[in-house]
Amino acid sequence: MTDTQRQLALLVEGILGSYAEQGNINHLDGSNLPSRAAVDRVLGDLLSLVFPGFLGEDEVDELSSRYFVGERCARSLRALERIIGRAMGIQCAAGKPARPRPVPELHAEAHTHAIDLLAHIPTIREVIASDVRAALDGDPAACSAAEVITSYPGVTAIAVHRIAHHLYRRGVPLIPRMMTELVHGRTGIDIHPGARIGDSFFVDHGTGVVIGETTHIGEHVKLYQGVTLGAMSVEVSERSRATKRHPTLEDHVTVYAGATILGGDTVIGRGSTVGGNVWLTHSVPPGTTVMLDKPSLRMFTNAG
Incomplete structure (x- = not known):
């Protein structure tokens, strides 16, 4: 056996050993x-x-x-x-x-x-x-x-x-x-196949949009680039696919670029507008406009 053959034999044994140790990334059935x-x-x-x-x-x-x-x-x-x-x-x-x-x-x-x-x-x-x-x-x-x-x-x-x-x-x-x-x-555009999305949905530009598994989106909703509809971070022991982890957007909601909306209990009411770069972890009533007014969020209804 040549030196190269011996080296290859050792390499093979090393890789096979890793199959035994890290079995979760094998599919050997x-x-x-x-x-x-x-x-x-x-x-x-x-x-x-x-x-x-x-x-x-x-x-x-x-x-x-x-x-x-x-x-x-x-x-x-x-x-x-x-x-x-x-x-x-x-x-x-x-x-x-x-x-x-x-x-x-x-x-x-x-x-x-x-x-x-x-x-x-x-x-x-x-x-x-x-x-x-x-x-x-x-x-x-x-x-x-x-x-x-x-x-x-x-x-x-x-x-x-x-x-x-x-x-x-x-x-x-x-x-x-x-x-x-x-x-x-x-x-x-990253949309989990589990997300429930109503008719007449539009993502404008799109780059960086993330929509999580348990998101509910109504009809006539419009998102711009960089929007995240995500979940709050939880411990592994608390995770459950059956739990609603992502927000709900009711009908006729518009979310502008860079906004982040998190949490399964978060509901953006019908006809609301979420401004760019807003961070939301709580619900807002129908007809609300949410804007980033540094150093805090400002919310007002569309009626004034």
Whole structure:
């Protein structure tokens, strides 16, 4: 054995030893997890169904639309079955191994989830259409639906969220978060798939927006860049996914750039406006304007 071979043998043993010591970052049960590339591909196909003719290089018209939708649905169905089936064995809670399940059972459940998502594309499109209208209404610089669909990061982020949220609500593990993190990397907008967001939602500019898992957002809400809808820091022992940790924004709320709103008990009342760089950890009544008036916050109702 040469010196290089001996060195490589020692390296191999060292890496295998780390697998035994840091087992929480291994996946050595012989099954493949869904890859980011696979999730990205199916997400692209789903978005092409949501925005036919706008995304990708497919030339879709009324004559070809039936073929396009049929081919794209069939391809998406197969891909969703694969990635959801591979994700079904993942247990969210750390340290709790997943119960082994027969492959046919996993495939059947993955098929059900995939069919369900595709069946809801018309409903998802209806909500996304309201988001596109909100972008057109909310930004004087927006010239057309084509512009906001192909160019606005906020529209892309909320479209992906609508798809991911549908899967999240039905208990599909891993895939919803992978979808939203893919679009987070591209847009700078971080929306957890668990967040509940009403119709006609618009994120203007978008970079640095963070929306936490248990956030509730009403209809006709508008956020600017750098807004955080987050949770207060808690001890690990006190954390619970079932606890509402993030704020509620009621209908027709506007939050300007750099504002931070924290806490599950925090409710921003209907028709309120939160100014730029404001830090809020308490509720405000409907029709309130909150502004940063150094050295303290100033609040007043829109009526005066």
